[in-house]
Amino acid sequence: MTARFPGVQMSLVTTPVSQLAVCAQCAGTRVTRITMTLTDGSVVDFASCHTCEHKTWTEAGTGLDVSDVLRKAQKVRA
Numbered sequence: 001m002t003a004r005f006p007g008v009q010m011s012l013v014t015t016p017v018s019q020l021a022v023c024a025q026c027a028g029t030r031v032t033r034i035t036m037t038l039t040d041g042s043v044v045d046f047a048s049c050h051t052c053e054h055k056t057w058t059e060a061g062t063g064l065d066v067s068d069v070l071r072k073a074q075k076v077r078a
């Protein structure tokens, strides 16, 4: 049996969204939110708004700058 969700676009399958994300920029609800682990082990949430293209990085509820994310992602293990 296949579950069907009317009105929900299923072409992009990511981590199930348990709570509705809201864009901090435009308060829109067309936000894709995924959780990923960076190279240094940091678990961060990435949210991207489809309405205004505002992107947000968050680690444990604290906002991250893009430069912080890049630095964490590029860290090489010795």
Ligand SMILES: [Zn+2]
Residues within 6 Å of the ligand: 023, 024, 025, 026, 027, 028, 049, 050, 051, 052, 053, 054
């Ligand atoms: Zn937005």
